[in-house]
Amino acid sequence: MTIRFDGRVAIVTGAGNGLGRAHALGLASRGAKVVVNDFGGARDGTGGSLTPAETVVEEIRKAGGVAMADGVADVSNFEQVRAMVDRATTEWGSVDLLCANAGILRDKSFAKMELADFAKVLDVHLTGTFYCCKEVWDGMRARNYGRIVVTTSASGLFGNFGQANYGAAKTGMVGLMNVLAEEGRKNNIRVNTISPTAATRMTEELLPPQALALMKPEAITPAVLYLLGEDAPTRTIMGAGAGSFAVIKIMETEGINLPQSDWTPDAVAAHFAEISDMSKAKALEGAFQQTQKYVGQAAAKAGIKL
Helix, strand or coil: CCCCCCCCEEEEECCCCHHHHHHHHHHHHCCCEEEEECCCCCCCCCCCCCHHHHHHHHHHHHCCCEEEEECCCCCCCHHHHHHHHHHHHHHHCCCCEEEECCCCCCCECHHHCCHHHHHHHHHHHHHHHHHHHHHHHHHHHHHCCEEEEEECCHHHHCCCCCEHHHHHHHHHHHHHHHHHHHHHHHHCEEEEEEEECCCCCCCCCCCCHHHHHHCCHHHCHHHHHHHCCCCCCCCCEEEEECCEEEEECCCECCCCCCCHHHCCHHHHHHCHHHHCCHHHCECCCCHHHHHHHHHHHHHHHHCCCC
């Protein structure tokens, strides 16, 4: 099976460099019409330039693809996002695919982090992704087709020193995906998350040259294109880097039910090994599934038939 995107319209945010550029080129090479969004700011989100987006569009066109540059829309500005989506819809009729990749870094230890740096990183990563999803959502529902990939990070899923703002925003992506995947099912909108690690301007100062050489942005794009494909899963977190691909799940242990006489922190401490036993851990499919499990355990312990 060859995954193609002929007749599909895609928006890739932050597509002027690194991962976004690779994703845009990959989509265009397989037939998609691509909006290359990048307002050309520095790594910390300051400044701006039309050049990065226009350069990628030129690459796509030289290779025989179809693309337009959007070097204006800052994803943290809803009106600019709306204008970008309106332009794509007017020009090409729809937006079928969204790869929300735009991001910035303002790393500092938590003790030294300024309030503005926390707020700005959340604005770009989390609120900006929400804005992009929100603006394409109605059109996808109307056409009963949509594929969305949002971008998380191991820094949020697993933790990394100096990135409280980035980690919080990136873990928020998973919560957004979980809900949008559920709400999009009836309209054939599939929503997934990529957790990439690659040699980009976001990571170039953190890794030695020999490691960076293995971590080409192009190594992430196959996973993104799969998650944007017609037969993609939904509500999946994929890790990708240096040619390795994995699925990441949030798990919950089977746990135990304590009688009311043991509803004390001391009892929790005494039973913690059993509570934290991962041997029967599962990835739950929704918030209510957790409620059902706990109520079921309590009812069984009390001999109540529900």
